[in-house]
Amino acid sequence: MLMNAYLTFNGNCEEAFRHYAEVLNGKLPALMRFSDAPGCEDMPAELKNHIIHVRLEVDGHVLMGSDASPQCGTYEGMKGCSITLNVDTKAEARRIFEALGKGGKVTMPLEKTFWAALFGTFEDRFGVAWMINCEKDA
Structure with a gap:
């Protein structure tokens, strides 16, 4: 069994996942739009370019997400969950903390x-909570 986190955005899923892929040296093997999905023909034109599914792969781990669909009701933001990254060096912890945190809000230095x-x-800056953890003193 695999357990993966799934993030829901309010129209900026593609921007967020492209940023995550760049910072984390990951790949986006799947990025599908609502316009690609059956049953979305009657969706408002301004939403058809939003993401219905994206998959980010980093070192054998997966993070998935999408933009909220109108069928889901009002988007209320992300709550009660953090993505935790465990890294091997202090330099990598600092690099990721700075790059992913840029434009966001530090909750613990x-x-x-x-x-x-x-x-x-x-x-x-996309509203996703992150925890960066480096247990090694290298």
């Missing part, structure tokens, strides 16, 4: 904790 050489949290 990247610093030494009792369990990690560096740990920090932030909400990125």
